[in-house]
Amino acid sequence: MAAFRSTERYIASRDLEVAVNAAIALQRPLLVKGEPGTGKTVLAHEVARSLGYRLIDWHIKSTTKAQHGLYEYDAVARLRDGQLGDPRVHDIANYIVRGKLWEAFESPDPVVVLIDEVDKADIEFPNDLLLELDRMQFHVYETRQTVVAKRRPIVIITSNNEKELPDAFLRRCFFHYIRFPDRETMERIVQAHYPDLRKDLVREALNVFFQIREVPGLKKKPATSELLDWLKLLMVEDLPPEALRAKEGKLIIPPLYGALLKNEQDVHLFERLAFLSRRAGA
């Protein structure tokens, strides 16, 4: 049986490995939740990569309907062709547009399907996909055919928890909540992305990073993706570790902090706190 493991590029904790492998073994969807930027989307990519499967990425938006993942019937195009006398018009199949799940079900090679940000869709969306994900098949009324998955794809679903998901849907999934990485894990993630980064710079940068995450009242705490962006900027600017060092654990305003705090209110809050902290020390 194919198994997923933490890789050089993607640091997966043991519990995540077990959850992914359970989903693979039982061919059930895996629902992944967690703070933004904790590697939910990248996980699906890495699972596909490490198993050597193709990834089919279905990104959900607020207007996405379950049916879009199966197929759409383009009646308008057919009407138009009929008017123009196009011979294609006689075969309704010419106007059936396949969705991502159809593509996945048809694939002769094993695939990983990523249903990204499922919570963005309407509250009924997951319910509308229950049967299709359960049986891995669906019926096309227009052509009276049933599309059955050649091989059950591995399905990874991510959510930021903006909306609660229906119980019936949850019962069918394995679930994993990605906890925010602790310092040691974060060091490994940084190492995975920037193997050549100076150790002392990483250490100072992580000090600053975790300190900022502790600041109370932030609307959007910086996460892994912000940290990686920031480190990249620090590297480009070739800043020395000393530039990040705080005196006696005080809050400093680190260089290029715009990469860490993206919300204007957060920036103001942070600047104010750093100012107070500096004055208290003076």
Added chain:
Amino acid sequence: MFATFILALRQAGLPVSLTEYLTLLGAMKARVAAYDLDDFYYLSRAALVKDERHLDRFDRIFGEVFRGLERPPGAPEGEIPEEWLRLVAEKVLTPEEMARIEALGGFEALMETLRRRLAEQEGRHQGGSKWIGTGGTSPFGAYGYNPEGVRIGQDGSRHRRAVKVWDRREFRDLDDDVEIGTRNMKIALRRLRRFAREGAATELDMPGTIRSTAHNAGTLDLRLVPERRNAVKVLLLLDIGGSMDDHVRISSELFSAARSEFKHLVHFYFHNCPYERLWRSNRRRRDETVPTAEVLRTYGPDYKLVIVGDASMSPYEITQVGGSVEHWNEESGRAWLERLTGHFRRSAWLNPVPQDFWGHTRSIGMVGEIMEGRMFPLTLRGLDDMARELVR
């Protein structure tokens, strides 16, 4: 086999169903977590918990049910104390399975087999670490899986930790003890939806197309209309007076449900009874006020007014000029309430106080009267009734 575990989880309020239980058994049969208690913990967590707020409770129950199933610290490597083994078996095996073990020769025989197997394995793997009973050959293996993960030998540092993973309770801060989610509320609020077509024309208008095609003597003339969207507008007024403290949770659930259901949702706060000023933000009540008159000017009569409050106050706060406990009000609360309900075509009051107690507080009756009976308890049923009333 894990009936006790599942039952304990359900008793703690985790919605574990048969489906999940079977999934877990299936995964164990597929050897997703073979012979390792930590992996078993991770696997059962992934199969049985579907909400991060329940993770901490799960950890607690797991710890209680499986306590003592690990090799006790200090026990010599490779030695399984019989007492411990018996404990394991009693905890995880059903009476039928126990009977089968007895049939195999009882615990003594089981012990002996385990011991022999361990010796064989250690020989074969040159000191390499292996769990007893791999390959389904041990008496426990015959049952598909040994949940107690008989820990003999070692597997790197991962397993040599002092504290068990579940005992670390790393998800503690996620458990806010919200039993009922907001989903049901959202469903109830859906009654309020009113669809209207707005935005870009993207949907085929069938009747329009047929009409206009016929008009063209058969030459197709496609007509498009904008998609139907939920166009209902809601103005929410939330009481944040001291007596509302008991109802904070349900009120904030209602608020978050409403926010995700309605695109046009405006909310303000008040204290006990709305007067001439409302607050924009809960935290900064002192500085961010809006004149109620301005709210009436800004939001048209088509907004549905929903007031959430316990309506529990001194009657003076409703009837008297200057009756407010917080400030000098030039006009009575009643006057403001009547102005609000007069302006908005549809309005209702949601009360988190259980309906049975409404009779005990005079002000609740008074407010109910001003609302002309449109006061509903803040329950799913009440929400449903309110929604019905507001779409009439």
